[in-house]
Amino acid sequence: MEPELRQMRYFVAVAERRSFTRAAEDVxxxxxxxxxxxxxxxxxxxVRLLERTSRRVELTPAGAAYLADCKRxxxxxxxxxxxxxxxxxxxxxxxxxxxxxxxxxxxxxxxIAHLAERLPxxxxxxxxxxxxxxxxxxxxxxxxxxLAPRTGYPTGIDRRTVRRExxxxxxxxxxxxxxxxVVDLVQLKGEKFQxxxxxxxxxxxxxxxxxxxxxxxxxxxxxxxxxSNAWAGIAAGRGVNLVVASLAHQLPRGMTLxxxxxxxxxxxxxxxWRAEHPHPAVPRFLKGCAELARLRGWPADDEQLSARxx
Amino acid sequence: MEPELRQMRYFVAVAERRSFTRAAEDVxxxxxxxxxxxxxxxxxxxVRLLERTSRRVELTPAGAAYLADCKRxxxxxxxxxxxxxxxxxxxxxxxxxxxxxxxxxxxxxxxIAHLAERLPxxxxxxxxxxxxxxxxxxxxxxxxxxLAPRTGYPTGIDRRTVRRExxxxxxxxxxxxxxxxVVDLVQLKGEKFQxxxxxxxxxxxxxxxxxxxxxxxxxxxxxxxxxSNAWAGIAAGRGVNLVVASLAHQLPRGMTLxxxxxxxxxxxxxxxWRAEHPHPAVPRFLKGCAELARLRGWPADDEQLSARxx
DNA sequence: ACCCGTCGACAAGCCGGGCTTGTCGGTCGA
DNA sequence: TCGACCGACAAGCCCGGCTTGTCGACGGGT
Numbered sequence: 001m002e003p004e005l006r007q008m009r010y011f012v013a014v015a016e017r018r019s020f021t022r023a024a025e026d027v028x029x030x031x032x033x034x035x036x037x038x039x040x041x042x043x044x045x046x047v048r049l050l051e052r053t054s055r056r057v058e059l060t061p062a063g064a065a066y067l068a069d070c071k072r073x074x075x076x077x078x079x080x081x082x083x084x085x086x087x088x089x090x091x092x093x094x095x096x097x098x099x100x101x102x103x104x105x106x107x108x109x110x111x112i113a114h115l116a117e118r119l120p121x122x123x124x125x126x127x128x129x130x131x132x133x134x135x136x137x138x139x140x141x142x143x144x145x146x147l148a149p150r151t152g153y154p155t156g157i158d159r160r161t162v163r164r165e166x167x168x169x170x171x172x173x174x175x176x177x178x179x180x181x182v183v184d185l186v187q188l189k190g191e192k193f194q195x196x197x198x199x200x201x202x203x204x205x206x207x208x209x210x211x212x213x214x215x216x217x218x219x220x221x222x223x224x225x226x227x228s229n230a231w232a233g234i235a236a237g238r239g240v241n242l243v244v245a246s247l248a249h250q251l252p253r254g255m256t257l258x259x260x261x262x263x264x265x266x267x268x269x270x271x272x273w274r275a276e277h278p279h280p281a282v283p284r285f286l287k288g289c290a291e292l293a294r295l296r297g298w299p300a301d302d303e304q305l306s307a308r309x310x
Numbered sequence: 311m312e313p314e315l316r317q318m319r320y321f322v323a324v325a326e327r328r329s330f331t332r333a334a335e336d337v338x339x340x341x342x343x344x345x346x347x348x349x350x351x352x353x354x355x356x357v358r359l360l361e362r363t364s365r366r367v368e369l370t371p372a373g374a375a376y377l378a379d380c381k382r383x384x385x386x387x388x389x390x391x392x393x394x395x396x397x398x399x400x401x402x403x404x405x406x407x408x409x410x411x412x413x414x415x416x417x418x419x420x421x422i423a424h425l426a427e428r429l430p431x432x433x434x435x436x437x438x439x440x441x442x443x444x445x446x447x448x449x450x451x452x453x454x455x456x457l458a459p460r461t462g463y464p465t466g467i468d469r470r471t472v473r474r475e476x477x478x479x480x481x482x483x484x485x486x487x488x489x490x491x492v493v494d495l496v497q498l499k500g501e502k503f504q505x506x507x508x509x510x511x512x513x514x515x516x517x518x519x520x521x522x523x524x525x526x527x528x529x530x531x532x533x534x535x536x537x538s539n540a541w542a543g544i545a546a547g548r549g550v551n552l553v554v555a556s557l558a559h560q561l562p563r564g565m566t567l568x569x570x571x572x573x574x575x576x577x578x579x580x581x582x583w584r585a586e587h588p589h590p591a592v593p594r595f596l597k598g599c600a601e602l603a604r605l606r607g608w609p610a611d612d613e614q615l616s617a618r619x620x
Numbered sequence: 621a622c623c624c625g626t627c628g629a630c631a632a633g634c635c636g637g638g639c640t641t642g643t644c645g646g647t648c649g650a
Numbered sequence: 651t652c653g654a655c656c657g658a659c660a661a662g663c664c665c666g667g668c669t670t671g672t673c674g675a676c677g678g679g680t
Contacts, residue, residue, distance in 0.1 A: 047391075069389075069394070093371050367656090
């Protein structure tokens with residue numbers, strides 16, 4: 001037989017009151033029950049914990065040591081329960097956020113700072129991924145939440161827009177459009193777009209394609225572009241692209257951003273998570289997103305009803 | 311209802327095997343019992359710990375946190391049991407030793423060193439007392455063991471001789487006997503004895519009186535002597551006394567020890583403890599005393615059968 | 621000195637909770 | 651589509667913890 005917390009609770013009660021009878025009142029059982037349980041506890045431990053000298057109960061040295069341990073144990077058990085509840089409430093724990101490059105310039109750091117302020121005991125682990133890996137990362141439980149440009153997801157994956165960003169034109173410093181105060185999208189009709197492959201960044205890809213189509217043309221793509229290589233191509237003057245306006249915060253050398261004529265195209269950055277067993281901090285995160293968006297004046301998308309957290 | 315360690319054991323089993331069925335084999339109950347108990351645990355916590363998706367069992371974030379806590383708790387509970395047993399065996403814990411001045415010159419430090427070697431995890435707290443307080447200290451549980459010159463004790467107090475020490479004559483450096491190679495006890499007949507009051511040091515008092523009586527005289531006492539004041543009196547030439555030979559290790563300034571003619575009188579240093587609820591380390595201590603006495607060649611007393619540890 | 625009050629242990633029976641057996645629904649692989 | 655496997659549900663059993671009743675022991679009060 002193994003010791004149980006109930007027996008420890010009884011033992012602590014008896015030891016602290018130095019009396020079976022009075023301790024019995026504390027724990028709402030008869031005195032005999034305490035005698036039985038503490039005897040059982042002593043038997044399982046193989047150690048006498050209390051010296052009963054009728055009229056007085058004294059702790060043995062072993063009992064004194066065990067009493068201290070029991071108190072610690074009971075406190076730790078209670079703490080463990082509270083901690084589990086806090087984790088389930090999303091107040092503490094670790095939220096693993098996967099993000100795409102689009103989020104890194106402004107959205108992610110601001111979100112993390114805001115979250116750290118609102119939920120100081122929630123640890124956040126971040127990891128950069130390609131948007132094309134979002135589903136796999138979530139399904140394999142390799143992350144709890146992703147930030148990526150809006151795209152379609154199969155059932156089982158939920159999403160909600162965090163913010164809508166304006167798209168701007170990224171050109172090399174030496175490009176003829178670099179000095180223009182504003183550009184109309186059709187002016188890029190003949191340009192070669194340094195766009196990532198669709199399977200790496202579907203949301204971003206679709207946003208750019210859709211923008212161009214809205215302007216009445218299909219962009220010609222530089223098939224050699226992939227990954228961060230695209231930025232270098234633009235800086236080197238080998239092409240252009242549409243990028244989120246917040247890239248201005250970390251604009252690569254040799255590249256210039258030019259605003260598009262209003263009303264310009266945009267790109268929606270989504271929070272994405274498992275629908276079935278979302279991390280308990282996901283609702284907190286979404287709430288934080290909404291707060292921050294209002295605070296910063298980030299425009300929301302018109303489609304914001306599309307998904308709701310559990 | 312409160313969580314119990316049994317439920318935690320079940321939960322750990324299920325979480326580690328990721329299966330109710332297989333965990334059931336580990337803990338020797340039916341799968342249904344695990345379902346019931348873990349459901350009960352979740353209900354008492356108010357937290358879902360496991361996601362059951364038939365075919366697979368997954369931990370929720372709260373479950374993962376609680377699992378870690380449960381493992382710690384179970385390990386701590388086991389450790390507490392082992393610790394209590396070790397304390398009961400006298401291998402670890404704290405032994406509070408009260409000692410009289412007689413033991414401090416040689417016996418106590420050697421005993422402590424020996425004990426530290428044999429029982430490195432047993433902490434020893436020492437405290438100097440007057441022999442007259444030994445009973446009260448033990449009865450009030452203000453110490454677990456005392457070292458004091460042999461004297462009689464009421465029932466409820468046991469004692470055993472640690473060693474027998476030779477008595478020597480302590481005189482001031484300027485005393486006529488200071489230069490004598492050996493002294494016969496009767497030579498002290500006219501001297502004033504700087505003896506502590508009997509209620510402060512009964513064993514020592516009786517030993518000196520008995521020695522003098524054995525030599526055929528009753529010592530004349532300096533009624534002003536008490537406490538460490540006696541040493542000063544001797545050093546100042548205001549009297550003499552019989553002292554244990556080991557005082558030579560820490561001989562006060564201005565005082566000389568002169569051996570007594572063989573076979574000289576002795577003083578037995580006793581270990582003294584509660585008979586009813588002795589500290590579990592007392593037997594270990596007595597064993598250590600016996601070992602050390604043999605090692606050092608300390609003579610034992612002829613009366614060593616008088617008391618036995620429980 | 622006696623008696624009564626109090627305390628913890630022992631004994632026996634009850635009763636609830638934990639365990640078992642039996643079964644079902646759901647999911648995945650063949 | 652079927653079978654295998656898994657966890658949940660249901661019902662009954664049965665052990666273990668609790669209760670009631672009692673005793674012996676110690677102390678204090680009168």
